[in-house]
Amino acid sequence: xxxxxxxxxxxxxxxxxxxxxxxxxxxxxxxxxxxxxxxxxxxxxxxxxxxxxxxxxxxxxxxxxxxxxxxxxxxxxxxxxxx
Amino acid sequence: xxxxxxxxxxxxxxxxxxxxxxxxxxxxxxxxxxxxxxxxxxxxxxxxxxxxxxxxxxxxxxxxxxxxxxxxxxxxxxxxxxxxxxxxxxxxxxxxxxxxxxxxxxxxxxxxxxxxxxxxxxxxxxxxxxxxxxxxxxxxxxxxxxxxxxxxxxxxxxxxxxxxxxxxxxxxxxxxxxxxxxxxxxxxxxxxxxxxxxxxxxxxxxxxxxxxxxxxxxxxxxxxxxxxxxxxxxxxxxxxxxxxxxxxxxxxxxxxxxxxxxxxxxxxxxxxxxxxxxxxxxxxxxxxxxxxxxxxxxxxxxxxxxxxxxxxxxxxxxxxxxxxxxxxxxxxxxxxxxxxxxxxxxxxxxxxxxxxxxxxxx
Numbered sequence: 001x002x003x004x005x006x007x008x009x010x011x012x013x014x015x016x017x018x019x020x021x022x023x024x025x026x027x028x029x030x031x032x033x034x035x036x037x038x039x040x041x042x043x044x045x046x047x048x049x050x051x052x053x054x055x056x057x058x059x060x061x062x063x064x065x066x067x068x069x070x071x072x073x074x075x076x077x078x079x080x081x082x083x
Numbered sequence: 084x085x086x087x088x089x090x091x092x093x094x095x096x097x098x099x100x101x102x103x104x105x106x107x108x109x110x111x112x113x114x115x116x117x118x119x120x121x122x123x124x125x126x127x128x129x130x131x132x133x134x135x136x137x138x139x140x141x142x143x144x145x146x147x148x149x150x151x152x153x154x155x156x157x158x159x160x161x162x163x164x165x166x167x168x169x170x171x172x173x174x175x176x177x178x179x180x181x182x183x184x185x186x187x188x189x190x191x192x193x194x195x196x197x198x199x200x201x202x203x204x205x206x207x208x209x210x211x212x213x214x215x216x217x218x219x220x221x222x223x224x225x226x227x228x229x230x231x232x233x234x235x236x237x238x239x240x241x242x243x244x245x246x247x248x249x250x251x252x253x254x255x256x257x258x259x260x261x262x263x264x265x266x267x268x269x270x271x272x273x274x275x276x277x278x279x280x281x282x283x284x285x286x287x288x289x290x291x292x293x294x295x296x297x298x299x300x301x302x303x304x305x306x307x308x309x310x311x312x313x314x315x316x317x318x319x320x321x322x323x324x325x326x327x328x329x330x331x332x333x334x335x336x337x338x339x340x341x342x343x344x345x346x347x348x349x350x351x352x353x354x355x356x357x358x359x360x361x362x363x364x365x366x367x368x369x370x371x372x373x374x375x376x377x378x379x380x381x382x383x384x385x386x387x388x389x390x391x392x393x394x395x396x397x398x399x400x401x402x403x404x405x406x407x408x409x410x411x412x413x414x415x416x417x418x419x420x421x422x423x424x425x426x427x428x429x430x431x432x433x434x435x436x437x438x439x440x441x442x443x444x445x
Binding site: 011023025028029032035036039040041042043045046047048049052053054056060061063064065067068073074075076077 | 334
């Protein structure tokens with residue numbers, strides 16, 4: 001008898017993460033002067049670019065991960081583990 | 084603190100697309116071999132008017148979040164040795180600081196041309212020796228038909244694993260053996276020094292994990308992402324404290340590179356392990372020629388050979404940059420091609436299974 005394993009594509013997660021990611025990029029590019037002046041101050045302000053990088057990597061990283069999954073490009077089912 | 088905020092360039096749509104595209108290709112290669120891309124990204128940023136130090140700092144600030152995303156992805160495939168990555172990463176951080184100090188001293192003593200010559204010679208010597216070795220090893224595996232088999236541990240790695248120094252032994256899952264950290268520290272340090280010199284520490288880090296410690300290629304390239312994260316985070320903090328990071332550039336490159344790194348990481352699950360060596364060796368050997376072309380330019384600037392004409396310098400510079408871009412594009416092409424072939428082979432296998440067993444997977 002035929003077996004059927006259905007895997008749901010993460011379309012809604014991709015859209016949600018995509019919207020958050022796009023909003024963050026819009027905020028960054030629409031406030032370039034403010035961002036440059038604040039982030040370029042150095043000293044303790046150094047934490048701002050570091051935190052920004054972590055936040056962007058989380059949301060945009062989740063979006064890009066879901067993006068390839070939705071397109072059907074996923075890891076090989078054969079070789080997920082390295083011996 | 085440097086007041087260089089006025090040096091942050093104005094970004095237009097073309098610059099944004101350009102940085103996004105270079106970021107994507109760099110990310111794709113990094114996701115696959117654990118590093119790469121920086122040697123094109125930094126001069127790429129400088130070509131649109133970004134000051135050198137800001138380009139280095141912004142590249143560093145896109146590198147650590149990219150490496151983090153790549154490392155998490157590849158950890159899901161069981162390819163990351165976190166303990167090895169952190170131990171190597173910490174010693175690499177020390178290597179970065181020492182390498183940067185050497186750079187500064189050379190710059191003070193011999194100026195920009197002296198510093199550039201040092202970087203180019205480091206590129207040529209390391210890429211010629213390590214790159215050729217990696218490529219030849221991949222070629223031997225391919226010719227001898229052992230490319231499909233499990234990788235053999237090198238004699239050097241077997242010797243390293245056989246040395247027991249009490250109080251320094253640590254078990255690493257990628258190597259499946261206990262190795263003295265007195266061996267890992269210099270390797271990490273060298274990786275960091277190279278990262279500070281030519282921006283791509285992985286050209287030492289990955290081969291040393293494979294040939295000196297005995298880690299499989301896939302695990303070495305994935306673990307390199309952990310090292311890149313540790314080094315990149317420390318380096319970014321240092322540059323950001325001097326106000327040198329242009330977060331806009333870093334995040335735009337990150338936008339492209341996170342698409343690339345996910346794809347590169349997925350690609351590793353479809354290919355034979357020796358493909359890591361093929362891609363890495365190919366890029367290293369081509370970049371070697373690119374940097375080799377610049378050596379006469381710097382020698383002439385230092386007055387060690389006859390002065391070259393402006394036209395000749397311009398041709399050499401442009402050709403050198405074009406060859407570097409070609410190296411990265413070829414690397415990306417090999418990754419995508421290998422991934423495509425792997426996917427096709429898996430689909431065919433799946434179709435055969437469906438016909439034979441009636442198993443359907445959607």
